[in-house]
Amino acid sequence: MKRRNFLQAAATLSIPAFFPLTNTRASTSRFTSMIAPDSDRILVIVHLFGGNDGLNTLIPLDQYDDLKDVRKHILIEESRIHKLTDELGIHPEMKDMKNLFDEGKLRPVQSVGYPDQNRSHFRSTDIYTSGSGADEFLTTGWMGRYLDTQYAHYPVNYPNPGQPHPPAISIGDVAHPTCEGPKINFSQTVLDPDNTRELNAMTAAVPNDRYGDELSFIRTTMQQTNDYNGVIKAAAQKGKNAVTYRYRDDRIYPKNQYNPLAEQLKKVARMISGGLQTKVYTVYMNGFDTHAGQVIEGNEHQGTHALLLSDVSRAISDFQNDLKKQGLEERVLGMTFSEFGRRIRPNASFGTDHGTAGPMFLFGNCVNGGILGDNVKIDRNISQGAGVPMQFDFRDVYGSILVDWFNVPSYSVKNLLHDNFKYLPIASTCNEESTAETTPEGPTEEGWDIGNPRPNSANQVVINITSPGTNTLRYTLFDGRGRMVLANQISVAGTADHVLFTRPARLPSGTYLLRLATESGGNMTRQVTLN
Amino acid sequence: MSTQSSTQRSVAAPLSPYSGTWDKERAAHLLRRTLYGPLLEEIKTAEKAGLQATVDLLLKDVAIPSPPVKYRNDYDEYVQLGDTWVDKNYRGNNQYRSQSLKGWYYNNIVRSDRTNIQERMGFFWLNYFAISGELTDHRAMYQQLKLYQDLAVGNLRTMLQRITVLPRMLFCLDGHTNDRRNPNENYARELMELFTLGKGPAVGPGDYTNYTEQDVAALARALTGWRNKDFLYSDSNTPVESYFDATAHDTGTKQLSNRLGNKVIRNGGANEYKEVIDILLSYKASAINFCKRLYRYFVYYEIDNEVMTHVIHPLADTLMANNYEIKPVLRQLLTSEHFYRETYRGAIIKNPHDFLGSILRPFREFDHETKVLKLQRRYELGDQYSNYCRDLKLEFLEPPTIAGWKAYYDSPQYYRHWLSPALMQSRDKIAVGLLLDEDYHIKGDRIDINYYGLVKSLSDPGDIDKLIAETLLVFLPRPLVSSQVSYLKGKLSRGLDTKGWDRLIDQYLANPGVKDYARPVDDRLRDFFKALFGLAEFQLH
Structure with missing residues (x-):
């Protein structure tokens, strides 16, 4: 069963078109999770720094004889390679990711790059994180530009009741450049969500001059840091991991070594499980x-590459299983990237030098199955310096994620990434409309009955609710563009009228979407018109 | 009548010499903006010496630091341990050279043995000519940093001449491929847009008020012919040098636009670039552009009409009248009424270098840890500092773009670019969680802040209130409100009364290094400084 992408639909379609679905709730299978049902889709970006050798990661089996000729000192024995298809294999240490592929949860994209690929780690990382062309210098990250459309004026007046959680989280010490916004990086850095740094946001009078202005700005930033850390910590404590993340593979590593990537993804899963509405995580x-x-x-x-890929494969697989067990699979999409692929011909040190295009992996329950792209054709006369020719522009992969996952219209993608954007089917399988998720207006099996919200003359929004026993009901209000504008919770018992909220002056007249969520994960939507 | 007009004159002349009170606060303000974190001793000396003498000292030509050396036993056939590598062959993969260069640079930033503007000007230039992009041979990067030290407060014309044919700049902005058959406009454009005239409003197609596209094309041709010896991955004895290749130079006549007086540049061969610079510097726009950059670095980011008219323009006049010597301009600015206006004191958010320096330099960094900080650890510590600054978004050899760091040009955020929730946490972690930590170490060797040295340098440490007041003078740009002072005092006294504190300090000073006496005071001071460096105020200078 696939989750329909409500909020994004609301963001693009007008609200009325959306409203045949007056009483919607999720399938019972997901009621076990404690996730906030109104939290949105999440993208997890896995950055593999250094330039991953694509040709030893995804091996074009139909080119094997030619590869033997040009890569002879580093090519892996054919019988050891796991077959994804008859023509394409995956590194022997990536068995777990092969299994994900077989389950339809891994989408390899072949030969991703950009024209005139730069072979400097730093410059090419800049290009990959900013989403620029080879000769463009952008100071914002591609995700940062998208988040800027969702978190207007950030960081001014954040967090707020409507958007209480950080837009993005970078696991580690440094805010990932992908999330660099026009004003500020959108990500909070989290080393250990249980152990965040509390800043001393002590308030005191400030002079009314330039010094005072800057001081106030810093105090606000410190307060914001503490607020975000508070919700991060709360989510991590509420969340859990449903599987044990394995140590590094002790066939090839010493015993009992942590897998550094798995340790990061484990934290991400906990925060998602705990209901954090953060949209983007980077590891x-x-x-x-x-x-x-x-x-x-x-x-x-x-060798080194085998060790690295083993960590990647086990970590991603454990993460995916964790999400699956917690019923979170359909909310999370993963993406790996590396700043370039390596050259086709190896060097004399049983290694490879900086090249050009390389594969990306999309993973999650909503990815389109199969492999995107054709195998690279290996020419036995290829020069020593040649990399893998590009088949897909990385910005088309990014843009397609925005389209499929965050429902950004193509014309906006062009603004965010590049004018020549071409859509690639990447993660659209959860976007089909599913009527199975909707139930008609009226009491649910559990005994809930939610009336239509009624604005009264005192600017209050009143709603009649029948609750099976005493419950907490969370509600969230979205505006016509799909943005959360208000959120809170009320306690309900039996049948009664409840004042949900008094309309804040900041809310303009218009049609809003009200979503109500029970503690057991059920949710219903209602339309509210404020005049 | 006459009183009033004289008042008006003084209001209208922000660059007139500062005639207000000269006290420790003003002296500290001057030093904070010109050094990486002044010591108490420097503040006292400056107060006593007066404004003029202090500015003389700050602007004095001083020797540049000795070059970085090979500090660990890596294989490098040309260099012995302890010798410099900056003029030695390059084998392309001498890893230690990169760490040596970083360590050297950051050790210079925190050094406390001289009171001079050289280091802080070094970063001004690094940001001014923000050579970015691929890292090259470390000898080339050293050459660039050395230029900034050599000409820290030198002549802008000389600096531009040197920069224009500097191997790293030629490499960065494609000057090394600029050829008469195929002119490359990259450097010519930035030379006008960023380094000299500045880009004015676009008032017509290709017309940016101060220059036009025609000028970009003409200057690109005038700058053809400069080549780098292949220093990038060279196994030979190739030095880091550029040279003029006459066969690649466009000997034709270059016609400039009316924006540049319809001037004509005729073939000047290897000296033609100097004529280019002379032409650009003959316009006041160049002087104004430079003075704005200085102002944003030393005073404040906002340049309104009043500042433009009464500060920037007169400074630009001074620069031109002195044939682009920088010292007279800095002297005029640093001794002006405007510079000491209360509103600007503490109104700059420290950049990561300022931040690091302001923590360490007043303690004389870790100079007392002589047992640990032998050659190798000394360099490793400096390299560790460079990692901190990188995490705080200042990677000194890799500016984000040729325009430099956003903090110095991007409106309306400016300095606020240095801080975000993530970066605030990183700053707190570096100051409180690492440098002040009891277990701070460099490669497994523990080193600790020299609290004893600091206490000993104070006028009257036995008086807890005086101790606090004097310390705050060193570390913060303005006084705190009383509730904050009490909060900090609580960290020190931990309930001790005045007398108890006095006795504690007496014993502390009388028994240096004796654990039983050192411990109670060091622990309290550690807490005190952790609280102090965690205050919002500490981010400002």
């Missing part, structure tokens, strides 16, 4: 700059 793994010792001579399935 980071270093080490892919395999100039030397990428493989071990004579045992090409071993």
Whole structure:
């Protein structure tokens, strides 16, 4: 069963078109989770820094003889490669990701890059994180530009009741450049959600001059930091992991070593599980700059690259299983990227040098199945310096994520990324409308009955609710563009009229979408017109 | 009548010499804007010496630091341990050179053995000519940093001449491929837009008020012919040098637009770039552009009409009247009424270098840890500082773009770019969680702040209120309100009365290094400074 993408629909379609669905709730299978049902879709970005060797990650089996010729010192023995299809294999250490592929939860995209690829780690990382062309210098990140459309004027007046959670979280010490906004980076850094830094936002009178202005700004920023840390910590404590994240594979690593990527994704899963409405998480793994010792001579399935890919594969698989067990799978999409692929021909040190295009992986329950793109054709006369030619522009992958996952219209994607944007089917399988999720107006099986909200003359919005026993009901109000403008909760018992809220002056007249959520995960939507 | 007109004159002349009170607060303000965190001793000296003498000292030509050395036993056949590598062959993968360069640079930032503007001007230039992009041979990067030290308060014309043919700049803005057959406009454009005239409003197609597209094309041709010796991955003895290749130079006549007086540049061969610079500097727009950049670095980001008219323009006049010598301009600014206006005191958010320096320099960094900080650890510590600053979004050799860091040009945020919730946490972690931590270490060797040294330098540490007041003078740009002072005092006294504190300090001072006496005071001071560095006020200078 797929979750229909309500909010994004509301953001693009007008509200009335959306409203045959007057009483919607999620399928019972998801009622076990404690997630806030109105929290939105989440993107997890996995940054593999150093330039991953795509040709030893996804191996074009139909080119194997030619590869043997041009990559002979590093090519992995054919029998060890896991087949995704008859033509394409995956590294021997990526068995878990092969399984995800078989389940339809992994979408490899072949030969992603950009024209005139820059082979500097730093410059190319800038390009990949800003979403620019090779000759463009953008100071914002591609996600930052998208988030800027969702969190107007950020960071001024954030967090607020409508948007109480950080827009993005970077696991680690440094806010990821992908989330760099026009004013400020949208991400909070989280090393350990249980152990955040409390800043001393002590207030005191400030002079009415330039010094005072800057001082007030800093105090606000500190307060904001504490507020966000508070919700992050609360979510992490409320959330859980439903699987044990494995140590590194002890066939190839010493025993009992933590998998650094898994440790990060474990935190992400906990925060999602705890109901954090953060839209983007970034995690980071270093080490892919395999100039030397990428493989071990004579045992090409071993070496640095094998160790790295093993960590990646196990971590992503554990993360996906964790989400599955918690019924969160359909809310999360993952994406890996690396700043470039490596050259086709190896160097003399059993490694590979900086190249051009390389694969990306999309993972999650909503990815389109199969492989996107064709195998690279290997030319035996290829020059020493050649990389893999680009098949897809990375901005088209990003843009398609925005379209499929965040329901951004194509014309906006062009503004956010590039004019030549071409849509690629990446993660659209959860977007089909599913009538199974809707139930007619009237009492639910559990005994809930929610009336239509009625604005009264005192500017209050009143609603009649029948509750099966004493419950807490959370509600969230969205405006015509799908933005949360208000959120709170009330206690309900039996049948009664409740004043949900008094209309704040900041809300203009118009039609709003009210979503009510029970503690057990059910949710219903109602339309409210404020005049 | 006459009184009134004289008042008007003084209001209208913000650049007139400062004639107000000269006290420790003003002295500290001057030093905070010109040093990376002044010491108490420097503040006292400056107060005593007076404004003019202090500015003389700050602007004095001083020797530049000795170059970075090979500090660990990496394989590098050309260089012995302890010797510099800056003029030695490059094998392309001498990892230690990068760390050596970073360590050296940051050790210079925190050094406390001289009172001079050189280091802080170094970063001004690094931001002014923000050579970005791919890192090249570390010798080339050293050459660039050395230029900024050599000409820290030198002549802008000389600086522009040197920069125009500097290997890293040629590489960064494609000057090294600029060829008469295929002129590359990259450098010519930035030279006018950022380094000299500044881009004015676009008033017509390709017309940016101060120059036009025609000028970009003409100057690109005039600058053709400069090449780099192949210093990037060279195994040979190739030095880091550029040279003029006459065969690549456009010998034709270059016609400039009416914006540049319809001037004509005729073939000047290897010296033609100097004529280009002379032409650009003959316009006041260039001087104004430079003075605005200075102002934003030393005074405040906002330049309104009044500041433009009464500060920037007169400074630009001074710059031109002194043939682009920078010292007279800095002297005029740093001794002006305007510079000491109350509203500007503490109104700059520290950049990561200022932040790091203001924590460490007043303690004389870790200078007392002589047992640990032998050659290798010394460099490793400096390299660690460079990592902190990188995490705070200042990667000193990789400016985000050729325009430099946003804090100095991007309206309306300016300095606020240095702070976000994420970066606030990183700052707190670096100051409170690392540098002040009892277990702070460099590569496994523990080092600690020299609280004893600081206490000993205070006028009357036995008086807890005086101790606090004097310390705040060093570390904060303005006084705190009384509730904040009591909060900090609580960290120190932990309930001790005045007498008890006095006795504690007496014993502390009389028994240096004796654990039983050191511990109670050091612990309290550690708490005190953790609280102090955690205040919003500490982010300002």
